Amino acid sequence: MKKMVYAAGGSRKAPPDVLLLMRRVASRLAQRGLLLRTGGAEGADRAFWEGALAQGGKIELYLPWPGFGGLKGVLERPRSEAYRIAAYHHPAWERLSPGVRALMARNVHVLLGSDLRSPAAFFACWTPGGEVVGGTGHAIRVALAHGIPVVNLAHGRRSLEEIANLLGK
Secondary structure, three states: OOOOEEEEOOOOOOOHHHHHHHHHHHHHHHHOOOEEEEOOOOOHHHHHHHHHHHOOOOEEEEOOOOOHHHOOOOEOOOOHHHHHHHHHOOOOHHHOOHHHHHHHHHHHHHHHOOOOOOOOOOEEEOOHHHOOOHHHHHHHHHHHHOOOOEEEHHHOHHHHHHHHHHOOO
């Protein structure tokens, strides 16, 4: 049986209570055998990563460039196709710096895998007020365009029920 994979991320400025929730969600999903894909940034990415790691969970870490955050990833530089997908879904791509473009392309891999053809079962994230904003908003647009359900933890208990439903329990 193929291992279920989920993608996770969100704001680097997520509040402490949300970071705790992310760690708990990732711990539970690791206990259930789900593989986590994330990006290794401070805040949300690290919270999901720490939660999965605490349970010995399997993690695929995607980086925007080698050495990002002092980490080693399964992919340390996004492929050109990831940049193309990211650009298509960003309303002002031409105004982004090369570093921000790399972060956006990295998120495409978090959602679609290293081959860009293996979509996650769902994308767990957090944005302020549950809005589609910032870099996470871009990831949400990419996820939805590729048929990946988005579970925004800003929606509280409802988001936990969504995850349970996606897992079939």
